[in-house]
Amino acid sequence: MFLFRPEVNVLLNLVGLHYCMHWLEVPAEHVMEALQNSKISQHQVSVKWWKLGRLFYGFRMRDESHSRSVSLQDLALPQENEVLSVLH
Numbered sequence: 001m002f003l004f005r006p007e008v009n010v011l012l013n014l015v016g017l018h019y020c021m022h023w024l025e026v027p028a029e030h031v032m033e034a035l036q037n038s039k040i041s042q043h044q045v046s047v048k049w050w051k052l053g054r055l056f057y058g059f060r061m062r063d064e065s066h067s068r069s070v071s072l073q074d075l076a077l078p079q080e081n082e083v084l085s086v087l088h
Contacts, residue, residue, distance in 0.1 A: 004038040010072075014045050017072055018087050031076045041073035049086045 002008075003016025017035070020026040035041040046069045053061035068083055075083060 004034055004040060006038060006040050010040075010043045010045055013040050013043060013072055014075070014087075017075060018084070021076070021084070022088055028076050028078060032073065035072055035076060041071065043072050044069055045072065045075070047083050047086060 003012050003019070017031065020031050020034075021028065032041070046067065048065070048067045051064040051066060053063045055061075070083060
C-alpha cells in the first residue's frame with residue numbers, strides 16, 4: 001500500500017500497479033478498488049517505447065516510436081494489454 005499513496009510520485013504508483021498485477025497476480029478488480037480508495041486512479045502516465053523495424057525483402061524498415069498517455073485506472077483494465085506488455 002506504500003506504492004498507492006497520493007503523496008508519492010506517479011511513477012512509483014505505476015511500479016506498484018505493475019507489481020501487484022504481474023508479480024503478485026492480484027485480480028484487476030482489487031487493484032481498481034485500491035486505486036480508487038487511495039484517490040490516485042486518475043493520475044496520468046506517459047509511456048514511450050521503440051518498436052524495431054522489420055526486414056522487408058532484405059531491407060530493414062525504419063524503427064517506430066510509440067507514445068501513450070493513460071491513467072492508472074485505464075492500465076488496470078484488461079483492454080490496455082499493449083501498454084502493460086511493454087512495461088512487463
